[in-house]
Each structure stands twice: as structure tokens, then as C-alpha cells.
Amino acid sequence: MDRFSKSSRWIALMGRNRAYGIFGLITLTVMVATAVSPSFLAPANVNDLLVQAAPIVIMACGVMVVILTAEIDISVGSMMGILAATLGVLTSPRHLDWPVPLAALAIMGLGAGMGAVNGVLVAFGKVPSIIVTLGMLTAFKGGTEFILEGGWITDLPEGLRFLGTGSILSIPISVGVALVVVGFTGWLLSRTSFGRRVYAVGSNQTAALYAGIPVRWVKLLTFTWSGFLVGVAVLVSAPQLSVIDSGFGTGYELLVVTCVVVGGVAISGGVGTVAGVVMATLLMTMISTVLIFLKLGENATYWSRSIQGCFILGAVLLDHWLRSQKRGWGRGES
Amino acid sequence: MGEGGIVRSFRYWHEIVLLVLIGVVFAFAQMFEPRFLQLDVQRELSTHIWEIAILCLPMTLIIITAGIDLSVGGMMALCAVTLGMLFQRGLSPWVAATMGIGVATLCGVLNGLVVTRIRVHPLIVTLATMAAFRGAAEGLSLARPVSSFPEAFGWLGQGVWWGLPVPAWCFMGLLLLTASAVGLSRWGSYCYAVGMNPEACRFAAVPVNRVLLGLYAFSGFASGLAAVLFVARRNTAKADIGMGIELLVITAVVTGGVSIFGGRGNLLGMVLGVLLIHETREFVSWRWSRDELNFVVMGLLLILSVLLHRWLTPANRNTS
């Protein structure tokens, strides 16, 4: 045992929960960025970063619950688009001009409903979830353009704008909502029977059936939860923009899945924590900002996507290396 | 078994479903828009589908091995950018195109190496490389387009030869090669075996890693070829080429009856799937001239074809 120094125990800790590893990466990135330009940690910039990450974190909390049951939801990006378009049409004075609270409730309900449709097709229609949500991804994209009729919406009411840009006790509303969602999802997964059942279904579906878990209802609920959170994310992100057009949300599905996976949730289900996902989202959103602060010249920002990709690969390789290390100790000890 | 056995062992239910759906589309077209079915119209409408069809070939095989390649768009972008930059530096477009395809193939090899050596789920690997390749293309080109290729090069994308567009010939040549490799050589069996049970494959001395590496490299090659055709057709090489094409390609392949869980599906189904999606989309835009309907129809087609397949196959009905 003596051979195994402190540092290797630290690595073992990192291996157990991806969150620690990503936290290390974040600290490193922040340190480098702050060293080059100290204003990186200025409150305004941190604030921007968190506001940017908030809607992604909210959706990632939904998608991760779905992935934990060994299903996947890639319709969230275009669901975001169609919900934003609906929100615009509902609240804009030139269209339906609904009161903001009513419209907000409607959007969350509609999101949950769309998620439930995904869930019914997966759980009761027995169509693989990647196919259902791929189909919905395409269908929602068409629906968005249908609602906007090729145009865009600019005249969002003030009350709605407040949801996106306002703050209470100097915490931006979107960040506050994200915190609540993260806290609730973490509690749901670790402290309730529903959460345990989500892990159980993802770990071994046959065993879950044999244990009397209503597998289909669990799946239906996870998709509904995912859809509901897309609605919440839209409420805090769409009003930040001055224009809602049909491009809103495009590509978010892959970004969200990336964050969930980098956060250590196994794509085959049953493994993963909220903490890891939150850290991964922060890391992913930081990359493009960091590039600006590193003062590498304006061309550097063109590389941000590439660096994001390399970070995912890096996380995967690190994980692989950690696991092989751990196996090595297993041999040594037994 | 008896009669039930014959019905059960018939393996082409999904192809029949697709044929019926295609027939329905054509019947509609015949009723409402007879001009839609004329050959020159069809040829005109088909210009952009060939690149997607080319990408579908390796994707079908990869999905049969229970993998997936999300990075096709990224590899296309890298190929296009390589082509454009080399051309700008004075190389002949043909040489530049070859180099571009080479780069894309290398990217595919990289995917394959990570999948086989590190044993990470291909969905994650290619999700990462999708961003990495696209980002590299953007970074190298600074997102600036390159255009004004010579007319002879443009022929590759726009030309017509023996009544069909040149890209169509490319696709059919590649299809013939792939189909004979699957049908005649041992590699076809290997693909299905790897998709069904990779562990048993190791016990049976099937070179799992070589199969996968080859397929991901093939995917890179096909992406390169598709990118060259695209650049030749549009006469611009830009880093945003093929944005989101991976989802389109996967939709077509899965509509064609290839099981996303591996081991099931075939090239015939894939071709029918591409045809169904293409014809439906074109017909919808032709008749109502509204592009947004396209997407709705495509998404619903995907789900519908899988649902129909489930309900119609006796074997599946029993298990559900």
C-alpha cells in the first residue's frame, strides 16, 4: 500500500467522479486566463459566463435524466426553437398579446407535452429514442418556420424581457433558475425513489422489470421532464435576444449531449452525477470566452469549436487512462 | 412453423413498406402534378441528393456495426477547406481535390483509431471530432470562402454524362463497389457479426478492429468525395459546408430500415430510404412551395416508417 502515493489516491478520487477531474481542468483554464488578462475574473465577465451557461445547464439536467435511463433526447435544440417561436407569437403585442405569466405557463406546459409525445413513442410505441427524437428534431424545425412564416419577432413585451435580462438580489434570473433546477435535479436523482429507479432502468432494464419498476412510466416521465426543462430554458434565454428567428436553438442538441457526456454520464445509462454535468457545461461555455481573453488575436476565436472538440476527446482519453490506472491498482492490491 | 414460418422468415418487410410509401408519393404526384414525374424535372431536382446518398453508403455499414459517425460534416469541411486553400496557392484543382479527399480519409482513420484502440462509444468519439474537424476547418480558412474554380472542375458537380449528372455516376460506382464487397467478400458478414455480438467475434477470430478502422476510413473517404462534388457544384469551398448533414444522412439510413442498434439492415433499404425522403421532400416543396413543410414531413416519415415496420412484421408484433 505504501507505494501508492498521495497523488495516485487523488487520481483515484478523480476517477470515481468525473466532476473532480473537470473541476481541475476548469481551475487550470481560469488560472491561465487570469494570468494573461486579470480582467477574466471581473464580476461582469463571470456574470456573462454564467448567464450564457444557464440555459444549457437547465436543458442538460433534463437530457441527463433521459440518458441515465439509457435513452437519448436529441430533439431539445429544435424544441427550443419551436417553443421560442411560440413564446414570441403568444406574447408579442402584434400577435396574440397574452399576459406574460400565462404565456410562461403555456410554454412550460407545451414543452412538457412535446416531451411526453417523445416519451409515449419511445415507451409505448417502442421506437428507439434516437429515431423518435431525430424525427422530432426535424419536424420541430419545420414547425418553427411554419409558426414564424419565414419572418421574425422583435417586439417582445417588457415583462418578458425581465425574465431574460433582469436580476433579483443581483443574481441574474436565468442563473437563479438554473441553480434551482440543478439543485432539484440533484435531489431528485439521489434522494427520491424516482431517481433510484431512473438509474435502475438504465443499468439493467430486464432487472428493473423483474423488480416491479414501471419502466415505461419512468421513461415517459424522464422525457416529459426533459421537455419541461426545455420550456424553462426558453423562458430565460429567448428574451435575452432582441430578435427571435427560426435559427434559435439550432445545434443545441449536440452541445447539450456533449456537456452531459463530458460530465461523465455513460451513454449506455445508469452512471453519472449532476455535479459532473454542471462542471462540464461551465467548461464548455468558458472555452470561447477564454480564447478572447488569452489575446491570441481575433483569428483565434475561429478555433473555438476545434478546441471544444479536443476537450471532449481529452476528457474521454483522460477517463480511459484513469480507468486503466485503477485497474492496475486492483491487481496490485488483491 | 408452417405458413407462419414463411411469413416470419421473410426478411424484406421494411423494403416493402418503403416501396409502398414511395408508390403513394408517386401516385399523388401523378394525380396532382404530372409534370413532377418527368425525367428532366427529376434530374434537375436530384442535384443535391447524390452527396447525401454517397455519405449514406459508409453510414449504413457503420450503423450495421452498431456504431455511428457524426463527424461526416466536419470531414467534409476539412476536405473543402484543404481543396480551397491548395487551389488558392496555385495547385491544380484536381490535385487539390485528391489531397482534400486524402485529408478526409485520414480524419476517418483517426476516428477509427480512437474507436478501436480506446474503445469509447463512437457516438462520443465522433461528437468530439465533429466539432474538432469543423473547428479546424474554420480556423484554417478563417471562415473565408474560396471560389472561381475552372469550368472543367465544375463539370464534376454540374455536368451531365449519358443522361445522368456526374455525381450520380460517382454514387452508383461506389454503391456497386460497396454492394459487391458486402455481398461477395467476407467483410459483409463481418460487419453484421460485429454489430450483433462483438465479443463472439473476438472468439471467432473476426478482425473486429480492422473492420471498424476500415469502415471509419471509408466514411472519411466518402465525406471527402461528397465535399469535392459539393464544391464543384456550388463553385465555392467554405468551412460551413455540410452543416447538419449528419442528421440528414442518419435519418435517411434509419428510414431505410437499418437498425440503430446494429446487425440489421441492408443497402437496398438504404437506397429506398434515400429515394423516399428525397421524393417526398421535393414533391412537397414543388406542390406547396413551402420549404418548412419539408422538415415536418421528413421527421414524421422517419418515425412512421419505423412504426409501420414494427406493426407489420409478425416477428416484432409477438415481442411487443
Next chain:
Amino acid sequence: MEIRGLSKAFGGVQALNRVSFGIHAGEVHALCGENGAGKSTLIKILAGIIRPDEGEVGFDGRPLAFGDVRRAEAAGVAVIHQESVAFAHLNAVDNLFVGRECCRFRGVLDRHAMARQAREILGRLGEDIDLNQPLEHLPLAQRQMVAIARALLARCRLLVMDEPTASLSAKESKVLFRQIETLRESGVGILYVSHRLQEIFQLADRVTVLRDGCWVSTDPCCDLDETTLIRRMVGREIAARSTARGKGPQEEGPRLTVRGLSRAPMFSDVSLDVYPGEIVGLGGLVGAGRSEVARCLFGLDDFDQGSIELNGVPHPGGSVAASCASGMALVPEDRQHEGLIQTFSIGDNLTLPWLQRFTRRGVLRRSALKTLVTRAIKRLDVRLQSTSDPVSSLSGGNQQKVVLGKWLAGKPSMLILDEPTRGVDVGAKEEVYTLIRELAGEGVGILFISSDLPELIRLSHRILVMSEGKIRGELSGAAMGEEAVLRLALPVGNGQGVD
């Protein structure tokens, strides 16, 4: 409990046909039958997983609700499913409680209560399990104990056990049997399903035999002997048990020579020789490292140290293709995951390893492959309708024959068999034995791994016994006895099974 006229059909196949029998409170009732006799269907009906087509189950005078696991549990039926039915990523506590969690109020877990109960029940079973480890990191036997504990937690009145000892060592089985005694005394009815006849005679009060979905007999255990029981299960007399071991080793150089083979931490310093025509048994408990040795010999895993010689030629490790090419074959332990590709046809499964050999200029020679298949089917006497049927349509025994045939098609000179009769019914077992003897008679060297001691002793010319990754001894001739093998197989000291 009273089972009356249960029937269930899948597709056209009648899995259960009007089966009726009763289980008294406080009795251990054994359920026997070959694979496919309908045992698992019956268990699934009792557990509430599937609904029967007709018939009913009376439980304490009331009919049992079908098709609902939770209502079956509430009524007092608990089932220990086979080991694969567990949540590998979850820890022991979650595995024990998922689906019937202790809650403080609606849906909020009471984690302390669950941990306390888990410790208590596992303590009763004499297991010291790390409650925070995911199950996948625990040894197989501990996982099985968790499954047993889960059923015990349910405070059931009928306990159904489906092959509970499949992955337990003798010591752990004893603990389990003690628990079964305690339960019996407290008036719980136990339905015990096992292929191990010894256990049945040791434990059971009465035995029910099923064959082809039909009820055959229910008798008190003391009225039966092994032969009668087997005859009832098979429905015919098993061909006289030949004990002839064949010619034995021939006077030639060894087929396989292994010296000092090691792979940490699985096994170390394994040396053995197999001569042409010799069947060398490799005995030991589950987890002793026998399958790992086999995997290394065949090139599936690398080894750290040592050397392998095949027919006198040094053999490189780490390549299955090289092993195949030089005439070695391995029939793997796990038929479903390692042996067969379930959706492939019988013919495609048989030819999969040999496709390269039957390729000319990149093109497969279909007709040659077909001949290969026909010859293999004929030799093995596989009962089938067509070689293009999926292999999943065959019974367990016939599937195992296909796995065997797959390797025989390559005409190996050295054959490694890892548990070739696991999950194979009694009749097919004899056929597999005959085949193994025939092969040895033809001069093939055979390394035979089995946990079934009688079978190991009957077939082998020599037995090597492994324990904790090392070869503990060699037995031959009259010295080969169950006790002798077991004595060597039991680990030295008491560090076994627990990390």
C-alpha cells in the same frame, strides 16, 4: 399454494401445457426438467412478469394476480432470478431496495433505514459487503448473495429460487442452505430450481418434474433415486453411461506445452502438457482462473510471462487468428455472449471463423462453405429444419453443438473446452461426451474445463486442479475422485472470495 392448469404459448410453441401441482407451507419443493421444459416460464408467471393463457394459481386460498410484479410481491411471492438480473452500476443497498424503497414520505428515500436493514440482512447471510461499491466491482458470488438477500428482505411466504448456487462456492452454498432451512422452519414455501441433482436430494422434500411444458410427476424426494429422476426428465433411458476413457495419450510429442504462464492478477506460473488423444481435465472452483488461462492460451488476452508451444512450435500469444491458423480452438464458456451470433443463421455461425480460408481473390466460395456446413451438421447430429434458420431457434443443447461444430469445422489439433455442458440438458450432455471422446480418439489434444465434478472425472485421463490462480496438483488414474479434486480446489487459508 396451488397451481392449477397453467398454460402459456409463445408464437406456436406451447411452453406450458396445463401444469398443476401444489406447494405446501414449510416445504422445499424442487422443480426439475431439461432446458425448455417450461421451468423459467413457470417462474415468470409466478413472479408476475408474464400472464398465462389459462389456468390459475391459488395462494393461501386466494387467486394470485397475474402480470403485475408488485402485486405478486405484495401477496408474498419473492423470486431469486439468475445472476444476470441485477443492476451492475448500483451499489448493494440500491440493488436490495430498488422498486420497494423505504420512504419517509411519498417518494423521498429514508437512506439510513435502508442501509441499516441491508447491513442486517447481509450479516445474517454471513457476507461482509462494501455497501458503497457498485455491484460490478464485487465478485460474482457476492452479487449472487445480494440477489438472495433481496428476496429474503421481502418477508415472503413463497420463495422461488432459480439456480441460486450457479456461481457460489461450496462454502457459500452451505450458508445459503442454512438460510433455506431457517425459512422452511418458519413456514415459508420454497420452490427450488436447479440442475444439480445432488442439491435437490440434499434439500428438497418433494420433487416435481416438467417435460416439454407438461407436468410429469410430483413425488416425495425419498421415493426417488437419481436414475429415476433423470429418466423422468429426459423421458427415455439414457444410453448406458460409458466410462471408457478411450485410448488415452499416444506416444508422440505433446500437442500443447505451457511453461510458467502468468497474467497478473488472474493466474501465475501455470505449466501443463497435453498429448495427442489425451483429455486433460482442468478442475477448480468458479473464479480459480481456469477460463482466464484458456483465454490466454487462445490469444484473447496477453500474458505477462511464460511460453506456449503448439505441436512443438513456439506459439505467439495475443492473436486469435494465429491460434486458429495453427490448429487451436476454444469453445467458450458463455454460449450467448461469446459463442454465437444469435441473429445469424446456423450456417453463418458455423462458418464465421473460416471465411478467410474460403475466400478466393476476395470472393467467398459459397458452395465450399455449404459443404462445410452440411458435413458439420451431419457429424454433430444437430436437429434442425434448415441451416438458414436463425441459431436462436435451436434448443440449448443444439446451440452448444453448433458452437462445437464451428470449431471442429477447422479440424483443430488442440481443442480447449470451457464448460461445454453448462446449461445443456441431460440427453444432449451424453452426446457431447461421446463427441469429445471421439475427437480424442482421432488424436486431438483436449483441455477440458468443467465445474461438474462427476463429468470431469468420467471424461479426463488426467486432472489438473487450479485454485487462486495456481495449479495445486495433478490427479490421475484411481486417485481421481470427487473428494480429492475438491480438497485441492478449496483455497488454502480463508481469504477466498473476499477482497
